[in-house]
Amino acid sequence: MLKILHVTQCYDGGVSRAMDNISKLLPDINHYVIYSGSEDPTESGGYSGIKKFSSNPFKRIREVRVFAKELGAEVIHAHSSWAGLYTRLLRLPVPVVYEPHCFVFDDPERHPLLRTAYRRIESFLSKRTSITVALTEHERELANSIDENAKVRILPNIPTIPTVLDRQPIVQEFPEITMIGRIAPQKDPAFFRDVARLSRDQGLPFKFVWIGAGSEEATNSLLDAGVEVTGWLSPSEISARLATTWMYFHSALYEGFPLSVLDAAAAGVPIIVRDLPCFNETRLAKIDGPSEAISALAMAYFDADFLESTKSGGQQLLLTMNEETHTDVLRSVYHEARFETIAPEPAELRV
Known part of the structure; x- marks a missing residue:
């Protein structure tokens, strides 16, 4: 062998x-x-x-x-x-x-x-x-x-988790917005933190969650902004957490192609990402700065058609990435x- x-x-x-x-x-x-x-x-x-x-x-x-x-x-x-x-x-x-x-x-x-x-x-x-x-x-x-x-x-x-064939719509008092990755500069936790702060300042009902771990300073910065930090989770735990996620929001500054985005797609979660070159050939919903990010999240919350479009981009990925x-x-x-x-x-x- x-x-x-x-x-x-x-x-x-x-x-x-x-x-x-x-x-x-x-x-x-x-x-x-x-x-x-x-x-x-x-x-x-x-x-x-x-x-x-x-x-x-x-x-x-x-x-x-x-x-x-x-x-x-x-x-x-x-x-x-x-x-x-x-x-x-x-x-x-x-x-x-x-x-x-x-x-x-x-x-x-x-x-x-x-x-x-x-x-x-x-x-x-x-x-x-x-x-x-x-x-x-x-x-x-x-x-x-x-x-x-x-x-x-x-x-x-x-993806690293099983594909969900029939995901039911998530109805939550505080819709969860999740990011997965190492709490490190490449994943830009400061960007995620700033979006969480904008959400709070604008009175939006979102709950922000970061799945992963990293430096104490960067972790505390997220916690201070009201972000829940779970630490590293197993694939089965990630599946369970994505099952209760309303939106997956990828905050990274640069990437190869993130497995976490594919995991979110496999779980049937709507997805919004930063406009990075690795996503050029995808139909994912893309944003630039924190203000545009919170506007897109608010639009997804209030506009069912836009929410559905953020989900279809992820499903398109699974056709070729299998x-x-x-x-x-x-x-x-x-x-x-x-x-x-x-x-x-x-x-x-x-x-």
Whole structure:
């Protein structure tokens, strides 16, 4: 059986759910994982072997190499930028499939010099990448912008919870508006907090909920605005919470393609998102600033036709982002990477 080693810096949130999906959808492959993070892969994934990174990030490059050799791994799948660094800073004798789950240099809030530095790092590391897995056409364009010769394959994301076929309308005294993700700058909790404050100032009856965890400071900022913070939940708990959600509102500043939006679509929840490039090819309802967001939420509350339109955009996603397509693309990517011949590196790339 083919042996795949999955590498991740943080086994929690969307990345862990994406990895778990892969391990379950391809049971004819032996999946192993080396990780750091707060969750335990043995509880949710279908892995043949698990190893936890040491606390020293400088040792992790060697730990990946040693674990891959012990397993006889035939392909390494690096999930997100830190894992991409651990698996590509030194050239490995195993092909690396790199899935950035969004490029850091795509963050519009970072200083231009930092964005340039991140682009150059990714450009250097791309030369040691067999295949880059992009979640959207926008992400494919970013990958090719740093390496025009990069092999890039688009992998449509899929929900991590079962699809609800007949969701009943939610009637609540205080309709719940939910966001799922790490409480971190990329997900922009300050944006979500500002929308919650505007709702309160305008006397709207909404209850705001954030499913996820993060820094104490950012969490307290949400709590001070009246947002309920649940911490990380299991897939079954997310399903239960989405069953009582009136609207899913995605506040992130930049994305690959968020699993949480697909989970909301699978649960039949109406969806409003920020106008990000990853959503360009979708029919989701999109907004820009907090004022536009609260106006859209108020319109959905008072206008049944607009509310229905925010639901149909999510249902459209599920037509193309499904398990069959996801599995077929992954199997093709692993097969292509496995049989790639790793050529010697030019001298100027050797470190």
